[in-house]
Amino acid sequence: MFLLSQILKRIIKQGTLTVFDADGREHFYKGTEDGPTVTLRLHSKKTALKLALYPKLYLGEAYMDGDITLDGGDIYDLLDLFTRNLGWGSRHPLATFGDTLYRIYWFFRQFNPRGRAQRNVAHHYDLGDDFYALFLDENRQYSCAYFKTPEDSLEQAQLQKMAHIAAKLALKPGLKVLDIGCGWGGMARFLAENADVEATGVTLSKNQHGYAREKAQQMGLASKVDYRLVDYRDVTDKFDRIVSVGMFEHVGVPHYGEFFRKVKSILTDDGVALLHTIGTADRPSPTNAWIDKYIFPGGYIPPLSQVMPEIEKAGLYVTDVEILRVHYADTLRAWRQRFLARLDEVTALYDERFCRMWDFYLCASEVSFRNSGLVVFQIQLSKRLLDLPLTRGYITEIEENELNPARIAAE
Known part of the structure; x- marks a missing residue:
């Protein structure tokens, strides 16, 4: 002691x-x-x-x-x-000695070839649909929501997040959109249903893929949404728009260049991409050892200083950057409240140790966004300078009119 x-x-x-x-x-x-x-x-x-x-x-x-x-x-x-x-x-x-040993180990953890990538995804996302349904919103958005006011519900904030991203994509009917790391498919369905585009989602999770396809069928969107169980690196089609929400944290620093080169190669010449990812205001450092071992093996949260050089090398323009502060902390708080409200059901699915593990994860993540410099980056990219409006007014206009979350929720 x-x-x-x-x-x-x-x-x-x-x-x-x-x-x-x-x-x-x-x-x-x-x-x-x-x-x-x-x-x-x-x-x-x-x-x-x-x-x-x-x-x-x-x-x-x-x-x-x-x-x-x-x-x-x-x-x-x-x-x-x-x-x-x-x-x-x-x-x-x-903790100098422990940190030194972990940094050596972490150097090798950053490499994320296809086989390891699929195993890492399965570790977290293939826990089972019943589990995630207990605390996520109805669209199963497992990423930072967008709270316009403290009174916003989780459902409203997640709709606002999807509308905010869709507005930044400057969509037009009939465009082809790729969602890299589509999760349970909510973003792709939102875009297909509300922006009249053809959406393709790719994921490495078998559970997510199966759920997404079934949900699209139930909603009558099967002809407009295509979900594929494939690594994004194997996609060869061309797309007018590319979006990636909450997936970049799993790419690995040695693969950042590969990621952005792939985005450029499958993006049409007048295309637009939007990357939504957790980031840090801190200097680069390895992922927390407990999070890497129990929650997100191989995951990593970068500062902008590690991301921007790889975008530049890939030959893409950064046309807009927005930093979402505290939004993820409020999202995690809402998830934890729902998780604890249904703790008996979680215990029945797993056990008390699992419940404590997830409680620790949700709490540690929330306080990290409140106290430890974690934020969310939204980085808009294009191949050319003049394919988007020159001021941000179009984003607000689209959110308030074409993709108004209140109207969408009412429908």
Whole structure:
């Protein structure tokens, strides 16, 4: 407990943390600024040592395994306390050795050939349709929503997200649109139904592919939407518009150039592409070890400084960049509220350890978007400078008229 105590004394500058060690002794850490008040109990001596040596991995594991519990609060409060104190752009003070070993391991994790890409996708997205239906919106948008007001429901915010993206694509009836990493197909169906385009979605998830095709059939959109179980690198058709939402995080830095060269090669000369991806305001650093092991193997969140050079090398114009701040934190909060409201059903599908794992994931992700520099990038791309309006007014006009989310929801 000594080593962990020394670390906590250095970290806690906001809020108050009380820790009861495995022998029942109380340790008190109070910052000089206001913040959350949390009580943590450690249920074994080895837990204290592991947390001191490499908390980026062992904090999540300890929570999953029941080796730590919270009194008078929950895991969100603890993670909020830690991330507020660490902020972004910081490094854990005594995790140098663990970080060094992990960086060596991470160097090889960045390579994402087709076989590994499919296994990584299956790890997370093939958990089962019943599970994701418990907490996602009715269109199964598993990415950042777009909240115009704090009162927006999750369903409304997700419709607003799809309309916002569709407006940036400047669609016209009859255009061919590709959705790279289409998930359960909601974006492609939205575009086909509301913008009168021919949409193609590609995914590596068998579960998502099967659901998307069945849903399109039920909605009478099978003739306008084509879903393919294929790697985007194997697509050869030409498209007028390309969109990718929440997929780029799985590409891997060594493959960024390949991704943008592919986009350019299958985009028509007057085409437009829109990339929606999680990004960071921090300097490049490996994915959190716990997230990589349990949630998104091979996933990575880049700063703009790693993305923009590869776009330039591919010969594409960046015609617009928008940074969505806190929108994903609010999305994750809504997901967690729904997840906890149906916790008994999740437990019946899996077990309590799985529930704690997902609770930790949702909480850790939310506080990262609130306190640790995570944002969402929307990057608009084209091959030519003059194929889009020169001011942003067209985006608002399309959202308010042609693709008004309130009208779409009412229909």
